[in-house]
Amino acid sequence: xxxxxxxxxxxxxxxxxxxxxxxxxxxxxxxxxxxxxxxxxxxxxxxxxxxxxxxxxxxxxxxxxxxxxxxxxxxxxxxxxxxxxxxxxxxxxxxxxxxxxxxxxxxxxxxxxxxxxxxxxxxxxxxxxxxxxxxxxxxxxxxxxxxxxxxxxxxxxxxxxxxxxxxxxxxxxxxxxxxxxxxxxxxxxxxxxxxxxxxxxxxxxxxxxxxxxxxxxxxxxxxxxxxxxxxxxxxxxxxxxxxxxxxxxxxxxxxxx
Amino acid sequence: xxxxxxxxxxxxxxxxxxxxxxxxxxxxxxxxxxxxxxxxxxxxxxxxxxxxxxxxxxxxxxxxxxxxxxxxxxxxxxxxxxxxxxxxxxxxxxxxxxxxxxxxxxxxxxxxxxxxxxxxxxxxxxxxxxxxxxxxxxxxxxxxxxxxxxxxxxxxxxxxxxxxxxxxxxxxxxxxxxxxxxxxxxxxxxxxxxxxxxxxxxxxxxxxxxxxxxxxxxxxxxxxxxxxxxxxxxxxxxxxxxxxxxxxxxxxxxxxxxxxxxxxxxxxxxxxxxxxxxxxxxxxxxxxxxxxxxxx
Amino acid sequence: xxxxxxxxxxxxxxxxxxxxxxxxxxxxxxxxxxxxxxxxxxxxxxxxxxxxxxxxxxxxxxxxxxxxxxxxxxxxxxxxxxxxxxxxxxxxxxxxxxxxxxxxxxxxxxxxxxxxxxxxxxxxxxxxxxxxxxxxxxxxxxxxxxxxxxxxxxxxxxxxxxxxxxxxxxxxxxxxxxxxxxxxxxxxxxxxxxxxxxxxxxxxxxxxxxxxxxxxxxxxxxxxxxxxxxxxxxxxxxxxxxxxxxxxxxxxxxxxxxxxxxxxxxxxxxxxxxxxxxxxxxxx
Numbered sequence: 018x019x020x021x022x023x024x025x026x027x028x029x030x031x032x033x034x035x036x037x038x039x040x041x042x043x044x045x046x047x048x049x050x051x052x053x054x055x056x057x058x059x060x061x062x063x064x065x066x067x068x069x070x071x072x073x074x075x076x077x078x079x080x081x082x083x084x085x086x087x088x089x090x091x092x093x094x095x096x097x098x099x100x101x102x103x104x105x106x107x108x109x110x111x112x113x114x115x116x117x118x119x120x121x122x123x124x125x126x127x128x129x130x131x132x133x134x135x136x137x138x139x140x141x142x143x144x145x146x147x148x149x150x151x152x153x154x155x156x157x158x159x160x161x162x163x164x165x166x167x168x169x170x171x172x173x174x175x176x177x178x179x180x181x182x183x184x185x186x187x188x189x190x191x192x193x194x195x196x197x198x199x200x201x202x203x204x205x206x207x208x209x210x211x212x213x214x215x216x217x218x219x220x221x222x223x224x225x226x227x228x229x230x231x232x233x234x235x236x237x238x239x240x241x242x243x244x245x246x247x248x249x250x251x252x253x254x255x256x257x258x259x260x261x262x263x264x265x266x267x268x269x270x271x272x273x274x
Numbered sequence: 275x276x277x278x279x280x281x282x283x284x285x286x287x288x289x290x291x292x293x294x295x296x297x298x299x300x301x302x303x304x305x306x307x308x309x310x311x312x313x314x315x316x317x318x319x320x321x322x323x324x325x326x327x328x329x330x331x332x333x334x335x336x337x338x339x340x341x342x343x344x345x346x347x348x349x350x351x352x353x354x355x356x357x358x359x360x361x362x363x364x365x366x367x368x369x370x371x372x373x374x375x376x377x378x379x380x381x382x383x384x385x386x387x388x389x390x391x392x393x394x395x396x397x398x399x400x401x402x403x404x405x406x407x408x409x410x411x412x413x414x415x416x417x418x419x420x421x422x423x424x425x426x427x428x429x430x431x432x433x434x435x436x437x438x439x440x441x442x443x444x445x446x447x448x449x450x451x452x453x454x455x456x457x458x459x460x461x462x463x464x465x466x467x468x469x470x471x472x473x474x475x476x477x478x479x480x481x482x483x484x485x486x487x488x489x490x491x492x493x494x495x496x497x498x499x500x501x502x503x504x505x506x507x508x509x510x511x512x513x514x515x516x517x518x519x520x521x522x523x524x525x526x527x528x529x530x531x532x533x534x535x536x537x538x539x540x541x542x543x544x545x546x547x548x549x550x551x552x553x554x555x556x557x558x559x560x561x562x563x564x565x566x567x568x569x570x
Numbered sequence: 571x572x573x574x575x576x577x578x579x580x581x582x583x584x585x586x587x588x589x590x591x592x593x594x595x596x597x598x599x600x601x602x603x604x605x606x607x608x609x610x611x612x613x614x615x616x617x618x619x620x621x622x623x624x625x626x627x628x629x630x631x632x633x634x635x636x637x638x639x640x641x642x643x644x645x646x647x648x649x650x651x652x653x654x655x656x657x658x659x660x661x662x663x664x665x666x667x668x669x670x671x672x673x674x675x676x677x678x679x680x681x682x683x684x685x686x687x688x689x690x691x692x693x694x695x696x697x698x699x700x701x702x703x704x705x706x707x708x709x710x711x712x713x714x715x716x717x718x719x720x721x722x723x724x725x726x727x728x729x730x731x732x733x734x735x736x737x738x739x740x741x742x743x744x745x746x747x748x749x750x751x752x753x754x755x756x757x758x759x760x761x762x763x764x765x766x767x768x769x770x771x772x773x774x775x776x777x778x779x780x781x782x783x784x785x786x787x788x789x790x791x792x793x794x795x796x797x798x799x800x801x802x803x804x805x806x807x808x809x810x811x812x813x814x815x816x817x818x819x820x821x822x823x824x825x826x827x828x829x830x831x832x833x834x835x836x837x838x839x840x841x842x843x844x845x846x847x848x849x850x851x852x853x854x
Binding site: 281283284287291292295297301302304305308312363366367369370371374375383387389392393394395396397399400401403404462463464467468485488489491493495498519522526527532540541544547548552554555558559 | 575599604657658673675680684686689690695698722773824
């Protein structure tokens, strides 16, 4: 593993010997990895390398896959969040998620934003929250005149920014992004990437992507996964310009993947 | 609310939903229980063999006899007659909708067929009695006022939309490569329908026919009004007959003593009706799901 | 004489068209016949009079009110029970579980049970065993059980059509299951559920056999005031009139049918309107 320059970085989430199995198939093998606060960490690797599976274990979205089970620990706020006694609902308030395909609720733009805070019982000033969240997601100017229109009427890129706004409205500490631009056109992709750059002041962002240019553009740190193993982790600049492992070099230079 | 209270709230809602779900399960159990117990009581008074194989149905007048065969033949006249009308025309309509009709025509015809299916059965009973029967009697003056033919015709009209829509689903769910293969060999629509589509969909056609027949057996009001209340061991469709369902209505209308054999026979007839339709439905659904997954 | 292939094809096409046309013609004849026979009897007095032995004074008021009561009560019972059952089966259980499969099989079989059997069930359980007598509530409960399977099955279909992405999106915001189910999935499924409700309620409006079993054929010369009152409904009143030998009563029956079809039609219009309203967020 590369020596990290910035030793003061505070790890907000730590993966300790994390292994994940689909039935008898091992998808992820003993990964140890720290994610740093207020940084963007990209997880890259060829498809099927287990990167999305790792991401979904961090907010326990893997609970919905019956045959999946996990070994090892994911530590967040001094707790192993994989502990069966831990309530995943509380966890997901703190660790938000943006999905591969935009999935706005079939409600108005306004109601998409306030729904999370409302059901979690901390909705105070909805109008203010809606404006703040939409501004934070760089969507306000485009939708301010049609807040009560269906969210499904927005373009794909707008829908994805709405999903980010919806996540931001929960005021989480971490935002997980599972290939958030894979269903979007290049223009919309750039807007989301710029947005990620702005959001990291307030949030820790973990982004899974198969697009190496994207990882290089948006992330501070990068983890390279291959066949369920963590091959290399380090500062993005270093990893891309001067990879330590041969496999990493082969992947980022496009020799496989 | 605290997290724990919300958690408990979540679990209690699940429990309430489970309890409500059990209602539908209990309906089946209660139906089977009532029909079973009362039929058992009935068979204490009348031997099962007398019931199943007897040819005289005279539950109210002395000497009473409880041979169910006349009600079965009455029901058969309705089922066979309505099938003769509805099965070929239902399949033909489905073929037309699939192979010949334009999208626009389909859009007009399908809702109209749904209207036909949605008309209350008592309306069909009225239609049979005041329109179809006089029409039949024009051609066949010997026909009785109440007759099986008239009942069979309206029941046929009633189950026709069911067959055509189930067959339509079956035809349109076939892989289009199948049809295209036929057309690519230079086949005409007629040949594609008769040699490709119908053979390929035969299981689901069979299923829709069985389900429709089960509907015809259970049909009550139209046959009560049109076919009469004379339980007679006959297959002549021009005479007054009585179906199993019509008999149950007849008992409930009269002041039959609760607990007597005449009252209890209502349950044994309903039990038989339930058993027959239940078996048909199981076979029908099995045929339907089998052909939905896998081959045809 | 043998026909060429294309002649056979044209002949077949023509027969297909003819059969389809004839079945639609039946609908036209049916409606025309009813209009022709019943129109003369249809006036305000007919709507505002109670049934009578004398055809000239007989009206449909008690049956009309009875039908409206029964519709309302049945909807209040059957829709929540049916929707909750479907929610439990779709959102709270694993589809591969054998118990769930058994319950689903049971429900699809219930849909095929003849309506008269439900009547016998209602008579034995509600009227006699629970002592509800020949009341509106006994009738409504009987009809509710009858239409329950239709509501459950169509609601299940509507819930299945809601993409999982919506569920995951909701869970990712820290929602509990009941938030997800009642806050997101159910509202998204309402247009589909409405289709099932329209279908099943239309059936309930026209259903007569099970209501005759629970005693709706009694002579009722007043409008019901509470759920324990005796009642009659439009199809049962029509049945009563059709069954009489005098011609005039057949005319009354036809007029009653026009009223029944009008109620059915109005109900469908209202329900479709509600469905469209909910569909607002489904359109792009």
